[in-house]
Amino acid sequence: MPEKDDTLPPLPPRRERSGQKKAALASATVAALTPDVLADIKEKLGVDFKIRSSDASVDTIASSIDPNVGVAREYDKVYDRTSPGYDRVYDRG
Amino acid sequence: MIASTIADSESASFDSSDQVRADQNAAAKPRCRRPIDYILLKLAARCNIACDYCYWFRDESVLKKPPTLTTDAEDALIHRLRLHIEKYSLSKFAVLFHGGEPLLFGPNRFARLCQRLRTLDVETGCRFKLDVTTNGLLINDAWVELFRNYQVGVTLSIDGPGEVHDAHRVDFSHRGTYLRVIAALNTLRAGGIQPGVLAVCTPDRDPRDLLATFVDELDIKGFDILIPDANHEDNPPSIAPYYKRLFDLWLSDYAPRGVRIRIIENMLLGLMGGETRSETLGYGPVDRVTILTDGSIEALDILRIAGNGSTASGLNLVTHELQEIERDPVWRSALDASLTLAAACVNCVYSRACGGGHIASRWSSLRQYDNPSVYCADLKAMFEHAWATIRPTLYVEPRSGATVPL
Numbered sequence: 229m230p231e232k233d234d235t236l237p238p239l240p241p242r243r244e245r246s247g248q249k250k251a252a253l254a255s256a257t258v259a260a261l262t263p264d265v266l267a268d269i270k271e272k273l274g275v276d277f278k279i280r281s282s283d284a285s286v287d288t289i290a291s292s293i294d295p296n297v298g299v300a301r302e303y304d305k306v307y308d309r310t311s312p313g314y315d316r317v318y319d320r321g
Numbered sequence: 322m323i324a325s326t327i328a329d330s331e332s333a334s335f336d337s338s339d340q341v342r343a344d345q346n347a348a349a350k351p352r353c354r355r356p357i358d359y360i361l362l363k364l365a366a367r368c369n370i371a372c373d374y375c376y377w378f379r380d381e382s383v384l385k386k387p388p389t390l391t392t393d394a395e396d397a398l399i400h401r402l403r404l405h406i407e408k409y410s411l412s413k414f415a416v417l418f419h420g421g422e423p424l425l426f427g428p429n430r431f432a433r434l435c436q437r438l439r440t441l442d443v444e445t446g447c448r449f450k451l452d453v454t455t456n457g458l459l460i461n462d463a464w465v466e467l468f469r470n471y472q473v474g475v476t477l478s479i480d481g482p483g484e485v486h487d488a489h490r491v492d493f494s495h496r497g498t499y500l501r502v503i504a505a506l507n508t509l510r511a512g513g514i515q516p517g518v519l520a521v522c523t524p525d526r527d528p529r530d531l532l533a534t535f536v537d538e539l540d541i542k543g544f545d546i547l548i549p550d551a552n553h554e555d556n557p558p559s560i561a562p563y564y565k566r567l568f569d570l571w572l573s574d575y576a577p578r579g580v581r582i583r584i585i586e587n588m589l590l591g592l593m594g595g596e597t598r599s600e601t602l603g604y605g606p607v608d609r610v611t612i613l614t615d616g617s618i619e620a621l622d623i624l625r626i627a628g629n630g631s632t633a634s635g636l637n638l639v640t641h642e643l644q645e646i647e648r649d650p651v652w653r654s655a656l657d658a659s660l661t662l663a664a665a666c667v668n669c670v671y672s673r674a675c676g677g678g679h680i681a682s683r684w685s686s687l688r689q690y691d692n693p694s695v696y697c698a699d700l701k702a703m704f705e706h707a708w709a710t711i712r713p714t715l716y717v718e719p720r721s722g723a724t725v726p727l
Binding site for chain 2: 262263264265266267269277278279280281282283284285286289290292293309310311312313314315316
């Protein structure tokens, strides 16, 4: 009895691919994914992908991730623990 | 090109175990300086209320400073800022007005200072972002007009339900200040300003009460709930149950209504491989600079919870350039520590999302910043909970548009 193939379905025949690439990840690989591994895949391997979520609220936050920002906090961001940044002056130009 | 490499000879000396950690962080560790472009400016070293958790007065040396920013320090600040901006060709600079209670500076001097900064803005072409964090008690229509005229963003400190706020944020007669801060909120809004709101976590309370107060009663849609200040010399209560509950409530009931809570947004950004937007959580450099009321130039002010006078640098705007803070050992050690995590953090799967916790929470008298946060176990539980919740919803979307579930 062969071991169960735990990969995602194989890629379709070349003629059906329309130039798109599809990735197949072994379930063991998927199970091993952690936040740091995700960051490493993007930053060290340079794999270009977006994280998305089927939860709309989480997806909104995922969409705000800048793919061009490295692991160290972008230097020109303005932030402070005592200034959350949600303030608005209505007539600000 | 402004940035220059920090010479190895300038770096703090490491033992071999430190070097291993440094190597492990090497790929991510920025090795170059940058010009200072953000200061915490202490307009007042005193406060008009006496919050029981305030970090500022844990360092009694602040009481030896002038009550408000001196005119000499203000003049030196404007002079140094102009030189600094021109020397480094800065296109933007942020000033966060801070205290004590910054509005004790008084409206007339505040207006004069803002006018000088806005004039610098025009003369140098460097855009100034001005913000103030206040307890709100002194806010009236005149202040609101100043904020609006000088484009000053406002953050108001409110700790949630009235009884919680009044238990911690009291005046010198031990009276609660909730009704007065709510009056300030209304005055700001009537004048066209929507403040950001800042609360401090009360671990023994259900966060549902805070959410109901902020969102349902006060219509506040964006705020942060700070982790209480503590380091390894303290024995703070566990915060994980509070934040886990907060996360669940936000995700199920409040996020769909457009409510934004910075600490939750930062946790999720970090978990999904992004950069956090706060110094509280997330890996990144801590290089904040504080200007005291006498013109002293110091490292991030909250580092003073390490003890009396612990952030003193001997630098002052009257006699030193702003950028000379780089020579200050306290500033350097905080920057180095923020980029070289403690051994216990290096192999943690949440190390980047967490960043070892707030730098001040890592301090101990024995090992200084070479520790994970005093809240390490709590932070890990918070990240585990959030990750377990969102992970089944995640998938990756390559540029091609194909999707792969995680």
